[in-house]
Amino acid sequence: MQNIRNIAIIAHVDHGKTTLVDKILHSCQLFRDNQETGELILDNNDLERERGITIVSKNVSVNYKGVKINIIDTPGHADFGGEVERVLKMADGVLLLVDAFEGAMPQTRFVTQKALALGLKPIVVINKVDKENCRPEEVHESIFELFFNLEATEDQLDFPVIYGSSKQGWMSTDWNKPTEDIFPLLDAILEHIPSAPVSEGTLQMQITSLDYSSFVGRIAVGRVARGVIKENMPVSLVKRDGRIQKSRIKELYTFEGLGKIKAQEVKSGDICAVVGIEGFEIGDTIADFEKPEQLEVIHIDEPTMNMLFTINTSPFFGKEGKFVTSRHLRDRLYKEMEKNLALKVVETESPDSYLVYGRGILHLSVLIETMRREGYEIQVGQPQVIIKEVDGVKCEPVETLIVDVPGEVAGKVIELVTQKKGELLVMEPKGDLQHLEFEIPARGIIGLRNNVLTATAGEAIMAHRFKAYEPWKGTIPGRLNGVLVSMEKGQTTAYSIDKLQDRGRFFVDPGVDVYEGQIVGEHIRDNDLVVNIVKGKQLTNMRASGSDDNVRIAPAIKFSLEEAMEYIQNDEYIEVTPKSMRLRKIYLTENERKVNAKKFA
Template structure:
């Protein structure tokens, strides 16, 4: 029986997890010497590569000194916390990766807390010691204090620390001694992480993630908790509602290298993929037919934000997308809930509107971006936070911990912006040449905060936040102050019209673009919305004008990313998302209907 080590790599976003996994893959010679491969081998979908973040956790296994090491690369962003919690169930130990300058960040605390609660043995890797003004010894002390504060046991506090640079491909127990490669890390994993326990008895496994293949359908992935599963075996699937279904395993696979290999049987401690199991959910237990025992279900943090998803009914619908009907939208959203645990979809009284609940703006925007790339057209409303009612009938709202590292001269601006969003400053201390600020702030106050902070600090702020708890409502937060510029007519935008209107505000469109009546084309420099005519052309005559025509100078349009657009829109606006465009529009395109609705809202 081969010995197995199951290890999850956890860290804050951008601290170098996926790069480290790359180097482990190289060190264990999974590729032939002449084989071509890129960087960030595990971030294999376009969205992950473009944003430089891991969204879905992935498994890879390497063999070293006769031991099989299953490595699980986890997301670092708090919006994908649902992914991390499930994945830790597969592991016996964790590699905590910390940046040698930034030290433990809020997301590090969130994931490490989960790992310590599960009793996993940590190995600490202080990464990026090649960076200027890094402070490995201080960071090592901070990690120890953090673990102590999270209630780690003595065994967990007696952790092994490695220093190095994933990018340069070396790891060492002393940061002043640079080694040739990262084999010291693999040795430490084998020596410190306990081998996967072998539990004898009737077979039992919990489904912690799933895969999909167009040939065999859904594939259940999990770690065998007890006993042995064999190909062709009859098993019982135990669902959340207490029902039990009998099924047959068609095929078993284990993770080998970057892929999967077929296996006749899989014993306890090994991570495997099982084909032939239908109609399962994440958290269900697969067990022996004779001895039906369910494992405790995985609990996932509740969503804190919701958005209205609806079909695209703008004048430009169907021009770019393949999937435009409410049936397409419904099927796609419900399909997403099968594998995206922290997401919930609720139908409304209208056939073509759905409320989608998620963990934050990034969580929802990744879903929208994935859908538009698949050819869907849809519209989404303004993100809303989810309120709850307390025991005494008081209104509760989600509060988050916001951490900002910012240059000294910009700290005042950041504190002012956070205070406007009802943030409360808890900690302000120097961290190298930066100021380290920590706030408690309502989730509502974070909507639109990132772009404001980056503008105020000339892009130098490092921001991170994580959900803390539901606390009493903090009072109203002022939204966007300026009104919108709304197109009066449909048609092509002329440079002449934009030039004449530049003193009214800033534009989100360029001359030559097609717009429709009711579309939001810019931001007014006052508080009210106004309609503008963008199709005005210059009247040409054969009379010579007394003044010479000056060249039209038009300021470039403001280009919004998907998240910035989601944070920018108001309650009476939708975001229209198609495979090639993102447009903002008023919910009611007709100005007279818009006025009637405004009056109704005021009366209500």
């Protein structure tokens, strides 16, 4: 056996996974003492740093007591499950990191289930035991129950537990006895995680992720499953559908610290990056030149939601973006499909529009946000769930929704969820909160988060995961209020916003350019209202005493991209450009909207 351990880190969002990896990197003295590294070293793209979440899985390695430990950081959100499913193939064990108060959250369960099914050995790390209201013993028991319910083997149920605080930089086998460092965790990895097996025979390596370099192009990353891979070696690339392409490896790299180092050869069990193979996709196998044998193709769960992506057709088209044509949009979406396995793009009857299928609102919004930062101008329609026919019955995706709220507002949350066809299954106290579990159609979750956060003054903690396809639950009421739509193109004035404040709440400030058909606010009633928001005050040279008071305007409501995606209805678009985001009607003039009203009924 060789001195390599491959380990994936699983955790729910915000449980301290990336912080723990930072501490491991520092403890193994990867950096010089005077080197500035910052925090959250692995969350290296802007979006990940801003949102504080991991979106793309990454590899690093450290050396500890002469053993190379390859660490694979995985995303915690179920929306990025496609990322997780493929990278677990590279690991021999998993580190399950849970918060000492919250315990195992629903999205941790999703990834844990995948890991246990692959037969990986778990080590449980109960983090944040320095928090006041932590309950490490209860969390330990709940994880044992979770593993039992997920049909873990006897060996997996006999898991070691390490307690600690990755923020303070210590780990220990007993939470009442803090240590000075995190070495007890690294010792547990060496002791309990099996070393990477050496498998003799002809070469087999599955490509499980992609890297990109502007110098050499696309780089294939994966773990060598069998045999040895060498520089300059002729190989066969076995595609997912069984076709075989002949190729040659130009350069080989292994992971060392945060970077890569060049290697002459890599033996089975280690993770490496391969340069020089053309036209590969994730899931393909790099195999022997003469006798290629394919590894089992990675199976990815199907998407549950789709959205229409189309080029920007608003009157402000092309003012802010660099890439605005349908060719740009098509090329970008197909390029994304190469590395984003859970994404699917389907062409529509219109050459300017594409249906993009994804795992959920967050999955699709990260793609939209990335595109807008790259300089694309696009419009997106209302997210739609994917409906299937199972044995002749119309079925839709149903999710398990978990909400933790203060007891006094639990009733409001139950009322909101049941309006959306949710069913309450569990209600029990959890610390000073009420723990609620529902089953709810995926359609019902769209737009629910805003309402729940408003009703609970922002105190609700919500998480959901896909359960199964179940028979159609009937119609769900959409947005309760209509919208205020601009009737003119021009610049908004404080005077007109002030005069219209009793009609609803506005999304735009004074002095902003708007166009006809743009949604500028929310109406107090359930119908849409067309308003003139650009009208100025009639100026005369007479002063009217008392009526020339300063206008007092309520602050405009600003949506995040996800909130806007949950807010719009099927006759509306979100216009997304590098600098701004606007809501608009698909048909801009009132006359066109009346003519086409039946389409959206």
